[in-house]
Amino acid sequence: MAHDDDDKDDKNDKKEAEPAKAKDASKKNGADTAKKAEALETKPAKSEEKAPKDKDKEKDKDKDKPVEKKAAPASDKAVKKAASVKAEPKPEPKAVRKKSAEPLTPAAHAHEHAPNRREYWVIFAVLFVLTVLEVGVAQMPGISHTLMTIALISLALTKAACVGLFYMHLKHETKILKATVALPFAAPAVYALVLIAEAAWRLTR
Amino acid sequence: MSATAADHADHHGPIEYPEDPQYGRATLGKLGMWIFLLSDAFSFGGLLLAYGILRGGSKVWHDPNLVDALGHHEPRLGINFTAGLTFLLICSSVTMVLAHAAAVEGKRKETVKFLCLTILGGILFLCGQYQEYFGIWSEGLTHEGLHFGASHYATTFFVTTSFHGMHVFTGVTYLTVIMVRTALGKYDGGDHNHIEVVGLFWHFVDLIWILVFTFIYLI
Numbered sequence: 001m002a003h004d005d006d007d008k009d010d011k012n013d014k015k016e017a018e019p020a021k022a023k024d025a026s027k028k029n030g031a032d033t034a035k036k037a038e039a040l041e042t043k044p045a046k047s048e049e050k051a052p053k054d055k056d057k058e059k060d061k062d063k064d065k066p067v068e069k070k071a072a073p074a075s076d077k078a079v080k081k082a083a084s085v086k087a088e089p090k091p092e093p094k095a096v097r098k099k100s101a102e103p104l105t106p107a108a109h110a111h112e113h114a115p116n117r118r119e120y121w122v123i124f125a126v127l128f129v130l131t132v133l134e135v136g137v138a139q140m141p142g143i144s145h146t147l148m149t150i151a152l153i154s155l156a157l158t159k160a161a162c163v164g165l166f167y168m169h170l171k172h173e174t175k176i177l178k179a180t181v182a183l184p185f186a187a188p189a190v191y192a193l194v195l196i197a198e199a200a201w202r203l204t205r
Numbered sequence: 206m207s208a209t210a211a212d213h214a215d216h217h218g219p220i221e222y223p224e225d226p227q228y229g230r231a232t233l234g235k236l237g238m239w240i241f242l243l244s245d246a247f248s249f250g251g252l253l254l255a256y257g258i259l260r261g262g263s264k265v266w267h268d269p270n271l272v273d274a275l276g277h278h279e280p281r282l283g284i285n286f287t288a289g290l291t292f293l294l295i296c297s298s299v300t301m302v303l304a305h306a307a308a309v310e311g312k313r314k315e316t317v318k319f320l321c322l323t324i325l326g327g328i329l330f331l332c333g334q335y336q337e338y339f340g341i342w343s344e345g346l347t348h349e350g351l352h353f354g355a356s357h358y359a360t361t362f363f364v365t366t367s368f369h370g371m372h373v374f375t376g377v378t379y380l381t382v383i384m385v386r387t388a389l390g391k392y393d394g395g396d397h398n399h400i401e402v403v404g405l406f407w408h409f410v411d412l413i414w415i416l417v418f419t420f421i422y423l424i
Contacts, residue, residue, distance in 0.1 A: 120303065131288060168404075181242075187247070
């Protein structure tokens, strides 16, 4: 149905436009360019009045016209299609965001929290202590290399997590952003584990 | 349309992003930087995995009997000096995060001060790395007999640490640009997004160094 309405509107548009052209043509004899310009000026004014309608039409025009051509016998399907196109109003991106933003996790709001300097210094102290510990462990005499490696890697991962969570503010991001970062970051580690497992399996053969 | 365009051109304050159900108020710049950092993490991941595979596949990782043309035995990597460099990067991470905190509070001078300290930390790190490689006040590793291509031990060390060094250099350049823009008042009025994004890059450089230091030097 909407489809038909559009067609009518289009026709009306043409009717309006044609007399304007005719007027222009008749005024050409007078070689009055100023008046021509006037006529041109009035045109946009008209379209401005109908601006909201026109916009919608233009959007629909693009969509409707191909449908029109395909469904020359004017089958019900085509009409329904066109109707459904209009039934789904083109959502303004902002409106959608605002609507869906309402049920948000508190983590998203926390982004605006005031910077916590105390926390930054605490993390600094933790990083310093862990670095000293690492250097100590690396130079510890009489410790098995495997145990040392495990200890060093855990210490390093703890430090990296501290930097990521607190200094890069991942702690305050949404769950999805955390996952977006954490999962790919874990990929090389997973690959390393696969390689180690494969090497271990080969040793047993 | 023209009205909104004019608004945009005159815009000085922070650009309020609408709350996204998935990504909250994270700005496009921040998301873009995170995606870049992930790809960068894969680059370092590749280097560290290659290191692990080479090391795992070799019978002797560091061979002190390997002698270069000048009769130098291949040296072991020093830990203490590099631990100092690690500490330096951690310090510069703190100054970075303090610069961001100052920016959030709209304190331009303090932001510039902490950004300068961060840049200083980066430059000192690069000097430290130069000293380690080539020597400034004492002989560097290259003079002591650690040569690129001579052994897997030397090659993986040079490739990984120099790749990280290039990141530090990039970070120093990036920070300098942002520091100058801050000093010029480009981020006044609460628009501190660029400072947070440069912070992400800088912290990532620190985070990667923590891992590189552990894998290349300590283990």
